[in-house]
Amino acid sequence: MDVDTRLLRSFRAVAEEGSLTRAAQRLYLSQPALTKQIRQLEERLGARLFQRSKHGMAPTAAGEALAAALPSVLDAWDAARRAVRGAEAEASRVLRVGFLASAANEKTQPIIARFRECRPDWRIELRQASWGDPAAGLVSGEVDAAFMRLPFPRQDEFASLALLTEPRCVAMAAGHPLARRESLRFEELLDEPFIAAPGAAGAFRDHWVAADARGGRPVKVGAVAEHPDDWLTAIANGDGIALAPASAARYYARPDIAYREVEGVAPSTVALVWPKAVPPSGPLSDLIAAAAALAD
Numbered sequence: 001m002d003v004d005t006r007l008l009r010s011f012r013a014v015a016e017e018g019s020l021t022r023a024a025q026r027l028y029l030s031q032p033a034l035t036k037q038i039r040q041l042e043e044r045l046g047a048r049l050f051q052r053s054k055h056g057m058a059p060t061a062a063g064e065a066l067a068a069a070l071p072s073v074l075d076a077w078d079a080a081r082r083a084v085r086g087a088e089a090e091a092s093r094v095l096r097v098g099f100l101a102s103a104a105n106e107k108t109q110p111i112i113a114r115f116r117e118c119r120p121d122w123r124i125e126l127r128q129a130s131w132g133d134p135a136a137g138l139v140s141g142e143v144d145a146a147f148m149r150l151p152f153p154r155q156d157e158f159a160s161l162a163l164l165t166e167p168r169c170v171a172m173a174a175g176h177p178l179a180r181r182e183s184l185r186f187e188e189l190l191d192e193p194f195i196a197a198p199g200a201a202g203a204f205r206d207h208w209v210a211a212d213a214r215g216g217r218p219v220k221v222g223a224v225a226e227h228p229d230d231w232l233t234a235i236a237n238g239d240g241i242a243l244a245p246a247s248a249a250r251y252y253a254r255p256d257i258a259y260r261e262v263e264g265v266a267p268s269t270v271a272l273v274w275p276k277a278v279p280p281s282g283p284l285s286d287l288i289a290a291a292a293a294l295a296d
Contacts, residue, residue, distance in 0.1 A: 170262040
């Protein structure tokens with residue numbers, strides 16, 4: 001009997017969260033889709049895995065047995081997948097690096113150039129990640145490393161090298177009344193609708209709506225965006241405002257969007273991140289060294 005590892009990961013999320021709702025948010029799935037996956041796994045194993053109640057999802061004896069065995073199963077599969085991707089990367093001489101939005105800003109190309117000095121027969125392939133699941137490529141092994149904005153989901157599973165830290169600003173439609181001012185305080189924005197990443201983005205979403213600076217007040221979401229183009233369109237359309245790195249004013253300058261200084265929110269840090277589970281390959285070590293040489 002073959003079992004899709006996707007079903008096993010979904011089971012693990014439900015077991016750890018104790019809730020279909022929270023597990024679905026974590027996995028970026030709808031609750032009905034997650035429920036269907038759990039039922040498929042139960043059918044394939046021929047056992048009921050959860051006791052469902054109004055209080056949540058509690059593993060049955062069979063579920064506890066599976067939960068105990070699961071780490072070694074998934075770790076072995078992940079190791080095999082990394083080995084395959086590593087061999088493929090070595091053969092193709094390509095290091096795959098994920099990124100969000102403007103990657104490492106003006107440091108991106110110098111880091112790549114320095115890497116090429118060490119590995120002239122290699123190239124770096126940049127792959128853009130979705131804000132809805134920023135770490136997806138890292139978790140799946142589709143990328144070897146990534147330029148990431150901290151924090152992001154499952155960050156504790158990865159090693160990181162901070163490259164730069166910059167202030168955050170607020171982006172809004174050029175015609176917004178607050179755009180007449182050059183600087184704002186975050187408490188003045190608490191009642192404004194925000195353009196947010198999907199809820200499944202967890203800590204990443206919380207950071208970009210400044211959940212820690214709201215004094216417990218919930219964010220009013222005007223629109224949800226997963227990519228820069230959608231984010232910019234929603235802001236320009238007046239669906240809401242958004243926190244952004246100060247560099248967004250350079251990389252995403254538009255006549256219909258105003259970027260203003262904002263006080264009362266923590267700055268944003270960009271880091272190069274890579275999996276902790278295995279030692280970095282030679283090419284990845286060279287990329288890390290190149291990034292370290294150019295970090296602030």
